[in-house]
Amino acid sequence: MKIRRILATAVAAAVTTPVVLLSVTPAFADDKPAAQTQSKPSVAELEKAAAAAQAVYDDAVAAVESAKAALEALDTDASPLKVAYDAAKAVAAEAATTKTAADQAVLDAQAAVDALPETATEEEKTAAAEALTEAQAAAKTADEAKTTADTKATDALDAWDDARVEAARAIGTAQEAAKKALADKTAADEALAKAKEEEAEGGGEDETCVPEAKLTTVVTGLPSTVVAGTKTDFKLRVTNGTTKTMDEVYPFAYVHATDKSGLKDLDDLVHLQWSSASSSTWQNVDNENYMDRISPLKAGAHADIKMRLTIDAKAPAGNGVTFVAGDYWNDNGTCGGSPDLEGYEFMIAAAGSKPGNVPDAEPSSKPNSGLTPQTGASATPAGGTLASTGSSDATSQLALASGAALAIGAGAVFVVRRRKAGTHA
Structure with missing residues (x-):
């Protein structure tokens, strides 16, 4: 059952107050007023619109799958960002080992200085002091190297994480676009189905x-x-x-x-x-x-x-x-x-x-x-x-x-x- 109502409202101003509504x-x-005349799309036009909406939706679905694949690729061992992070992490670990050894060398050199007997010669004292100085310099170098390696590892991890966050956002954006495309496709399909139904019924005019x-x-x-x-x-x-x-x-x-x-x-x-x-x-x-x-x-x-x-x-x-x-x-x-x-x-x-x-x-x-x-x-x-x-089954036809x-x-x-x-x- 289809019942359609077109209500054309014209509002006029009165010279008296209050306005009298008649x-x-x-x-x-x-006859529909000329001002309300509108061109109704044909079935052929609606078929083209439905096909275009379908194509947009198909592209949107493909974009979602592509975005998901991009995120998955970031987590594989072949991901350049993961490779870079793994390498930086390995350098940082090696730098940490070197620093630990250098720190221990400082402790050992200091212990050697402290253990010198009172009878030690000047040559022995000088040698022990120089060994401590060299150990301290090596420890400083190792500490700086570790700091640099840690920073690079952190930066590499941040770059990898940022890429994964952006990839996740891209999925969300693509899913929203697909949702809108689906709504447009559904509306286009419904309009086409409705037009075909009306065409089969002789235009719906009775x-x-x-x-x-x-x-x-x-x-x-x-x-x-x-x-x-x-x-x-x-x-x-x-x-x-x-x-x-x-x-x-x-x-x-x-x-x-x-x-x-x-x-x-x-x-x-x-x-x-x-x-x-x-x-x-x-x-x-x-x-x-x-x-x-x-x-x-x-x-x-x-x-x-x-x-x-x-x-x-x-x-x-x-x-x-x-x-x-x-x-x-x-x-x-x-x-x-x-x-x-x-x-x-x-x-x-x-x-x-x-x-x-x-x-x-x-x-x-x-x-x-x-x-x-x-x-x-x-x-x-x-x-x-x-x-x-x-609502009644006529609602959508009004x-x-x-x-x-x-x-x-x-x-x-x-x-x-x-x-x-x-x-x-």
Whole structure:
């Protein structure tokens, strides 16, 4: 099952304060705005991209193996750096032996001097003193030679160790490059597979989806003024006002905000989350994905979804609107959804503001489903349950595009939705 939505948003500045946000929603539009037209890559182009990504990945894997081999080579007996270290170490060991012998010769010469009897001749005393002097000079030379040999051995070991560290880092760098190349290859393969699937299905374009005014989405509990730096919980109720069960219903939500001038986009500072009535886990609404499906939603039944709006403390005073809608898909291939995106406007008050008691946000146009509200509103959906884990299988097929335009004299939000339906798996 594939349902795609393209949402084109145009934000205008008003000459009055506050800015009035108006939702104009031609549903199931046949023509995509010219500003949103994009060239879609062909299967042949995607095949070339996938082949190129595969080649890059193969090279990256080879680079990892080469880096590993370079590290292993450094530890072999034939490694020039290891050979140099072994030779320097041997020289240092020999120098140490020589120094030890020279030091002992000094001790022996000193003992000979000390052992001279009082009756020793001057010649004997002179010979013993000269022997001591020569031994001390030899010991000094041996000590200097050992110091030099030790330094060379240390330098050779450092050079070998540094090379091994660099080789290990090279492996890490090559592995990171291979990881990125694999991600790119996977994305390219998936894009190609998706394009081939759509091509086999005739392009995925299906105009059999119809507007269904009796599939309503209503927000309750969203204040008309929200203070920056706070979280606000409210509820989204999706109701099937028809006489037939809808096998799968996909709720949709989108939040947009600007400063008071209407010129500065605040979308990065407003965050929308949702949770099923039976779960305490909050999931982000990222303006690209529907929420998890309600499956099924029986005739006359409704399902409640917990919503949470968070506005960053650094957000300036401004204006916002939360759009909601719903789409359905039946096992027999029929599909459709809300004719409009219903907008609920709210003011953003600066952090620390005390707005007091404020009324709830009102919809831009109050829907009339022709239903008598069900009694005993429950925390769990009536006749339908939200999928408990993960996103729906349609999630990866959903897309959102947004743009901004300036109009003099009034602020307006223009929402255009296109639904595309392919085969239902």
